[in-house]
Amino acid sequence: MSTRPTLRHCLGLGIALLSISALACGENLAQAQARNQVVNVYSGRHYNTDKTLYAEFTRRTGIKVNLLEGKDDELIQRLRSEGTNSKADLLVLVDAARLYRAQEANLFRPISSTELNKDVPANLRDPGRRWYALTRRARPVMVNTALVNPALIRTYADLARPELRGKLCLRNRASVYSQSLVADELIRRGATATSQWLRGVIANNSQPFYSSDTTMVRAVGQGQCGATIANQYYLARLLSGDNAADRNTASKARVVWPNPTHVNVTAGGVTRSSRNPDAARRLLEFLASPSSGEGYAAANNEYPLKGWGNNPTLKRFGTFRTSPVSMEQMGRRNKEAVQLMTQAGWQ
Amino acid sequence: MLLVVVVAVSLLALLPLLTLLRQAMVSSDAQSLALGVDGAEQIRGTLLLVAGEGLIGGVLGTVTGWLTAGCSFPGRRLLRIAQLVPMAIPAYLLAASLIDWASYRGLRIHGLGWAIALLSLANYGYVFLLSTESFAVSGRRLMEASRSLGVGPWRCFFRVALPIALPAIGAGVALSAMEVVNELGAVRLLGVPSLSAGILDRWQVDGDPKGAAVLSLAALAIVGVLIASERQLRRRSRRWNLGGEAAPQPLWHLLGWRAALAIGVTALPPLLAMLIPGLWMAQGWQNLTPEALAELWPLALRSLGLALTASGVTVGAALLLAIVRRWSPQLMVRQLSFVAGLGYAVPGSVLALGLIVLGGPLAMSPLLLLLWGYGDRFMAVSKQGLDAAFERIPPSVDEAAISLGSSWTDALRRVHLPLLRGPLLVGGLLVFVDVVKELPLTLALRPFDFDTLAVRVFQYASDERVGAAMAPALLIMLLGLLAAAALVPALERR
Numbered sequence: 001m002s003t004r005p006t007l008r009h010c011l012g013l014g015i016a017l018l019s020i021s022a023l024a025c026g027e028n029l030a031q032a033q034a035r036n037q038v039v040n041v042y043s044g045r046h047y048n049t050d051k052t053l054y055a056e057f058t059r060r061t062g063i064k065v066n067l068l069e070g071k072d073d074e075l076i077q078r079l080r081s082e083g084t085n086s087k088a089d090l091l092v093l094v095d096a097a098r099l100y101r102a103q104e105a106n107l108f109r110p111i112s113s114t115e116l117n118k119d120v121p122a123n124l125r126d127p128g129r130r131w132y133a134l135t136r137r138a139r140p141v142m143v144n145t146a147l148v149n150p151a152l153i154r155t156y157a158d159l160a161r162p163e164l165r166g167k168l169c170l171r172n173r174a175s176v177y178s179q180s181l182v183a184d185e186l187i188r189r190g191a192t193a194t195s196q197w198l199r200g201v202i203a204n205n206s207q208p209f210y211s212s213d214t215t216m217v218r219a220v221g222q223g224q225c226g227a228t229i230a231n232q233y234y235l236a237r238l239l240s241g242d243n244a245a246d247r248n249t250a251s252k253a254r255v256v257w258p259n260p261t262h263v264n265v266t267a268g269g270v271t272r273s274s275r276n277p278d279a280a281r282r283l284l285e286f287l288a289s290p291s292s293g294e295g296y297a298a299a300n301n302e303y304p305l306k307g308w309g310n311n312p313t314l315k316r317f318g319t320f321r322t323s324p325v326s327m328e329q330m331g332r333r334n335k336e337a338v339q340l341m342t343q344a345g346w347q
Numbered sequence: 348m349l350l351v352v353v354v355a356v357s358l359l360a361l362l363p364l365l366t367l368l369r370q371a372m373v374s375s376d377a378q379s380l381a382l383g384v385d386g387a388e389q390i391r392g393t394l395l396l397v398a399g400e401g402l403i404g405g406v407l408g409t410v411t412g413w414l415t416a417g418c419s420f421p422g423r424r425l426l427r428i429a430q431l432v433p434m435a436i437p438a439y440l441l442a443a444s445l446i447d448w449a450s451y452r453g454l455r456i457h458g459l460g461w462a463i464a465l466l467s468l469a470n471y472g473y474v475f476l477l478s479t480e481s482f483a484v485s486g487r488r489l490m491e492a493s494r495s496l497g498v499g500p501w502r503c504f505f506r507v508a509l510p511i512a513l514p515a516i517g518a519g520v521a522l523s524a525m526e527v528v529n530e531l532g533a534v535r536l537l538g539v540p541s542l543s544a545g546i547l548d549r550w551q552v553d554g555d556p557k558g559a560a561v562l563s564l565a566a567l568a569i570v571g572v573l574i575a576s577e578r579q580l581r582r583r584s585r586r587w588n589l590g591g592e593a594a595p596q597p598l599w600h601l602l603g604w605r606a607a608l609a610i611g612v613t614a615l616p617p618l619l620a621m622l623i624p625g626l627w628m629a630q631g632w633q634n635l636t637p638e639a640l641a642e643l644w645p646l647a648l649r650s651l652g653l654a655l656t657a658s659g660v661t662v663g664a665a666l667l668l669a670i671v672r673r674w675s676p677q678l679m680v681r682q683l684s685f686v687a688g689l690g691y692a693v694p695g696s697v698l699a700l701g702l703i704v705l706g707g708p709l710a711m712s713p714l715l716l717l718l719w720g721y722g723d724r725f726m727a728v729s730k731q732g733l734d735a736a737f738e739r740i741p742p743s744v745d746e747a748a749i750s751l752g753s754s755w756t757d758a759l760r761r762v763h764l765p766l767l768r769g770p771l772l773v774g775g776l777l778v779f780v781d782v783v784k785e786l787p788l789t790l791a792l793r794p795f796d797f798d799t800l801a802v803r804v805f806q807y808a809s810d811e812r813v814g815a816a817m818a819p820a821l822l823i824m825l826l827g828l829l830a831a832a833a834l835v836p837a838l839e840r841r
Contacts, residue, residue, distance in 0.1 A: 040795055046806040046807065046810055048642075066795035066796055067795060067796055068793070068794075068795045068796070069798070069806060070790050070791070070806075071790065071809065073547075073551040073552055074551065074696065074790060074791055076551065077550065077551045077700060077791075078703060078791055081700055081703040081704050082703060087795070101552075101554070104554075105554075172538065174535070174544075174548070207455065208455075208457050208458065208538060209538060210538075211446075211535060211536050211537070211538050212446070212536070212811050213811060214447070214450070214811040214813075215446060215447070215450040215455075218450045218451065218453075219450070219453075219455070222453040224453060224455070234811065237811075237812075241814075242633035242814075243630070243631060243633060245451065246451065249451075347538075
């Protein structure tokens, strides 16, 4: 007998809570929208410091920012399905491949902004003016110097050298980071050379393909892998983290910058369905501007759009020559790159 | 009238799936209907996972269910409740924390074996819940009789208790296997190819909805087989039992090493399930930041509100279907109610897309869509146990009620509901725990600024920012434990 009221009470409470929160949410949205003072952001990034930046934007402009964070591909699909009903104004995505996918699905609208053209270098924005990069990340080689002589590696092509047999660790094919790196090679060196290179790299691979960069970086530090390819911020995060053992492990992984180094971006664009395109453009300009761009990049140990930033950990990694390949090209050739990877046995 | 209701409920459940199929069929950018090498590997991966988890989870759930219901040993009551702990911990959290913890120590956790082990740990609770309920209630008299005839505990288990509990065990295995079919995060982290990942990739990454639909059909077929075999099993060993009046004390008293063994066996799974995230948290507690703690309260409130509402809605609908099944002799109704449980088969993210396509033009509130999705997805969770319990009530009871002049509503209120209170509560709490852990639907359907605990854990974990994921993960575990505690009366008093 005693269980019945509990269940009923719980239900009542749940419904009450839910309707209150739904009500509160709906009202804010409606009020703000009436004054055209809101930007709804779909973002593939999830950093609390991003929110500080959005709050700063609201403070300066009075435009409220609503945020929906998710995985990039899911957000793209959601926006596609929502079509013209979508409430999203700004779509922020990580990686050129995703940006291209969104662009092909016709989710962005072209915008003209002298500020964006000034702040975002040409190869980091869509030639069709649909999206603009906000931060940069690089994917260098990291080696354990006790196992691999860093001098062996001058380019990504060197990763196929027979001296590295059984010493390489690789991220899986499903990872868009791997895909974009291969697309970069494909554009610079052509399909035949890339295919050959991939076979050499796979032959050097020593472990089942990894599903996260952090575990690969640790494996290099611990000596289970001689070399790997990972985004610079994973190593920076371990190095600047609070965990002493992790700092120690990470300190044994050394960054080797291939010439040129593959670079990718986080970028944003105003959605086709946006009802507040001007406000969305202003937010984009704000995020891409050098002052806030530093903050956006710093949240994740990334590089700003120009120069190397002031992050002390990143400074210790040194500088590099970035690949001339544009983000747009890289996205365009993604499918081809994945095909080559599959053929070469990259799992 | 009843027929109309059941058709409506089933339609609600089916609508998103039908929408998707239609979308898939009309879309022009499809490549081919062939499964390809990847597709075959994904089906193989899912089948191996289901088989492995079904076996290990099934045995683990049955053993813990029997030990804590049929035997007495020190700490039995506590350990009985503790079996619910692993269910409260999402599999992707187990996988992410184990991988990270091990990698910190230079160990590599990867591959099918680990996936089966972790999924068994995360899902054996379904088997435990349904089997322990059955061990405690059904066939009590038969067990007592067999004991008074000198049958020992082992024989009693294999000859009497197990056959009686088989339908419940089957239902539990089917439920847990369905969770496995749907599992995405953990298997991906562990590098096991799976249907759920394949469906998502084909749809979202390759932009090939037709290919995704083909894979969805494969997943649907697996779940269809699971549900049907569970039905078959139940039909073959149908037994009616009112339960209720039996004393709740276990029959067999274990002493000495037997008791120690029983304690060890029943304590190990919940301990492991807590230790894995626990050790991982201990390794990174320095990463807990005040700002992460500050956002916990709204996150938890949203998770709680959603889960409570969803479990109410879902259990209500499941009860409705079960009632209609009982009173209507029509085959169509039975089939419809079977079909209504199929939402469980479709990966949450695919279901979500169906709902978005459906809900967009209707301008439905995202929260309503989300609840619809939860209901659709978890209908089977509450229905399975409920159907099994309903079937244990002898039809003679209904006949007696009718012959005494009661309508079916009277019979429901005065006879069935009191008898079904336990299964209803169990069903509701299972849905509660599932919703708190649920990821793909919540990710895809929630409104702006409406993150939940699971969403946060997942986002942080997929950014490989393990420390930030810690606080919300801890709260998910806490909510699950609360739900488990709420189950105590249903398990202990009857």
